Amino acid sequence: WRLVTVDAIAHLKRVYRFKNFAEALKFTNRLGELAEEVGHHPAILTEWGRVTVEWWSHEIGGLHKTDFILAARSDVAFESI
């Protein structure tokens, strides 16, 4: 995970690699399930063989503990793909 700043707001960002588009989209859906489960939603960029995820907290305009936890849970979801 990298710490990036978007419009002066800190985000956690990571790129995950996949062997094709279908696998990438599958992971996007896993992240979607996770997001819906916790009621906190990332930005998910789905491309051929690649998914780029950004977690941050709109409400506080930056990072909350939740974002770090969800970044870790994204990694767990990735390992299980």
Next chain:
Amino acid sequence: WRLVTVDAIAHLKRVYRFKNFAEALKFTNRLGELAEEVGHHPAILTEWGRVTVEWWSHEIGGLHKTDFILAARSDVAFESI
């Protein structure tokens, strides 16, 4: 659709709005089905209530007729959500 330039390559870009994350993700999956069907893949940014789509042709480093057709088909998919 707007014509944008990313790394000196022309892309067709459009933002679609939805009432929540689930509807946005549903549309992302519709686009995924379309992409797999034609073997040509866009960049799809899924966020809460919003999906941003970019079509372009990597092979030719710009826009091909296919991209315009797929942009139109994305609109049709959106209307059917």
